[in-house]
């Protein structure tokens with residue numbers, strides 16, 4: 001039998017703005033969080049990172065909790081996101097992943113041919129392999145003391161498949177894309193294996209205390225509309241459906257889910273009908289167009305250009321105001337259009353958050 005949900009044992013929420021915005025309820029000010037808000041742009045993170053290997057931080061609940069809380073202690077954010085990485089899923093499936101300083105993730109033995117699918121763990125015992133993430137979530141929920149909601153996450157199947165085949169970051173993803181053209185059946189087989197793990201992983205995160213779940217399809221754009229429709233969207237849909245079905249069969253309340261498919265402007269209508277309460281947008285989309293294309297039943301999240309934080313302070317505030325005027329204050333969670341860059345001045349994040357809060361309160365009172 002499934003472990004009972006721990007939701008009712010946690011401290012009472014003092015700020016649930018992000019959850020209310022996700023559910024389409026009224027918000028008195030626009031909530032904001034920042035993708036990659038715990039990370040290398042923070043000196044306190046670099047200090048922790050100097051002492052511990054990246055995946056050691058992920059695998060040690062007290063350390064993962066500590067770095068998750070770092071941006072919450074510094075800024076007036078409206079959500080925390082558990083410190084981890086999307087690549088813990090390929091690790092759980094049996095692949096070795098290293099984090100090379102200054103270079104990013106590296107798989108010493110990537111999947112070269114479909115025969116290599118045989119090397120993966122099947123089935124994956126998610127609570128055994130990823131229980132450390134669940135423990136980090138439960139600990140962090142307690143240590144947050146209800147200040148803000150805690151977001152859990154996973155990579156989407158295509159993005160994870162691309163890393164498993166490329167062996168690390170890539171600009172063309174031509175190795176992974178070659179599978180989609182040469183071995184479509186085996187690609188679907190691999191995507192299905194990853195999807196099954198993602199569903200159990202998200203359900204486990206929610207049972208451990210995650211209050212919102214984000215699915216990162218960071219490599220959606222490179223697919224183009226045809227491959228996206230075949231190899232990305234069906235699995236994104238399966239994840240929202242599968243998570244909700246599992247939660248309801250265990251008599252657990254569902255939590256809002258966010259889909260962030262970067263550069264998938266061609267798929268925006270489909271994404272808004274894929275079973276997620278929130279659609280994350282990168283900065284290449286116009287807010288009003290995105291609203292018109294997604295309709296009234298989803299909340300939008302995003303989408304300031306991460307490089308806008310390099311602008312002089314007055315310019316940054318003007319850009320934030322323009323973004324808020326275009327999205328409006330309801331059914332909206334402010335964020336960047338992708339992760340914050342490691343060389344960013346943390347003071348700029350404070351300017352961003354304060355401008356979002358004060359201008360949205362002004363708009364709501366006008």
Ligand code: 1CP
Nearest residue numbers: 035036037038039081082083084085086104169216218339
């Ligand atoms: O605060 C937070 O957002 C929590 C932590 C978090 C998240 C949500 C990290 C920590 N990684 C992620 C997600 C993640 N990881 C994504 C999806 C979001 C996105 O599109 O950026 C992706 C694609 C990854 C893979 C990854 N991990 C990369 C990109 C590699 C590439 O070139 O394609 C990199 C550089 C990492 C390492 C990483 N993950 C997180 C941090 C703080 C770091 C830096 C590593 C270090 O400290 O050495």
